[in-house]
Amino acid sequence: MKWTELDENWCPVARTLTLVGDRWTLLILRDCFLGRSKFEEFAETTGATRHILSSRLKRLVTAGVLERRPYQDRPKRHEYVLTEKGREFGPALIAFRDWGKKHMPVRRTATATKE
Amino acid sequence: MKWTELDENWCPVARTLTLVGDRWTLLILRDCFLGRSKFEEFAETTGATRHILSSRLKRLVTAGVLERRPYQDRPKRHEYVLTEKGREFGPALIAFRDWGKKHMPVRRTATATKE
DNA sequence: ATTTGTTCGTTCCATTTTGGAACTTTAGCA
DNA sequence: TGCTAAAGTTCCAAAATGGAACGAACAAAT
Numbered sequence: 001m002k003w004t005e006l007d008e009n010w011c012p013v014a015r016t017l018t019l020v021g022d023r024w025t026l027l028i029l030r031d032c033f034l035g036r037s038k039f040e041e042f043a044e045t046t047g048a049t050r051h052i053l054s055s056r057l058k059r060l061v062t063a064g065v066l067e068r069r070p071y072q073d074r075p076k077r078h079e080y081v082l083t084e085k086g087r088e089f090g091p092a093l094i095a096f097r098d099w100g101k102k103h104m105p106v107r108r109t110a111t112a113t114k115e
Numbered sequence: 116m117k118w119t120e121l122d123e124n125w126c127p128v129a130r131t132l133t134l135v136g137d138r139w140t141l142l143i144l145r146d147c148f149l150g151r152s153k154f155e156e157f158a159e160t161t162g163a164t165r166h167i168l169s170s171r172l173k174r175l176v177t178a179g180v181l182e183r184r185p186y187q188d189r190p191k192r193h194e195y196v197l198t199e200k201g202r203e204f205g206p207a208l209i210a211f212r213d214w215g216k217k218h219m220p221v222r223r224t225a226t227a228t229k230e
Numbered sequence: 231a232t233t234t235g236t237t238c239g240t241t242c243c244a245t246t247t248t249g250g251a252a253c254t255t256t257a258g259c260a
Numbered sequence: 261t262g263c264t265a266a267a268g269t270t271c272c273a274a275a276a277t278g279g280a281a282c283g284a285a286c287a288a289a290t
Contacts, residue, residue, distance in 0.1 A: 001162035012215030021138035047116035075257045095207035100127030190286040
């Protein structure tokens with residue numbers, strides 16, 4: 001089954017997933033809620049390739065979850081900010097955060113271990 | 116960046132995504148909350164291929180979100196049921212559902228339109 | 231005894247999507 | 261002029277996916 005077919009699904013969860021049902025998209029939204037808004041910031045903090053970042057941001061803007069707006073002229077630069085629709089997605093991320101805090105402890109690696 | 120690297124991420128959202136950050140996994144969990152528990156049920160209602168279903172269920176069981184347990188002998192059959200850890204993921208799905216109900220209206224297609 | 235049906239997968243392969251890095255454009259600054 | 265920064269785009273090899281067939285293990289029907 002293709003993902004585009006899901007947007008006519010009877011289930012609201014399924015329809016939601018057509019838009020935000022992938023890792024990078026959710027990480028981008030997390031960033032937005034943390035106040036980040038620039039392409040380069042997303043690239044650094046999410047670890048997504050610029051390629052994927054570009055396509056995901058486009059999708060979110062098209063869907064009306066983010067708004068792409070200029071924050072300076074010459075050189076023209078844009079930033080991505082949450083719309084009302086996007087802000088209302090907050091509770092979902094809170095739920096993910098809380099569940100992660102409780103059930104997904106940080107796995108330390110050799111390099112991450114200090115002390 | 117590889118996904119496996121995210122599980123040592125400082126962010127609990129990111130760590131959560133290493134486990135449930137894909138569409139099929141979340142649809143499977145939705146099914147579980149709706150009371151479904153069998154492989155064939157998941158296959159039909161999520162639309163995921165048996166291949167993907169198999170790998171996702173394994174991951175969820177390994178992570179302790181689902182428990183694979185026999186519900187009959189001869190022919191041996193198993194079902195997948197939410198553990199306490201899995202049940203605590205409910206609020207996240209509720210948030211997805213609510214957001215979807217409000218912001219992702221069903222897109223009707225020609226065949227779906229009747230009357 | 232052979233065929234059919236059910237459940238739960240595994241295997242195979244062509245198509246998509248990713249990851250990773252380089253390249254482009256526009257413009258300020260030294 | 262050369263260097264840096266932001267925001268993408270392009271390219272290609274590697275990984276994930278979809279689609280459908282195949283397999284095992286047993287029950288029920290013919």
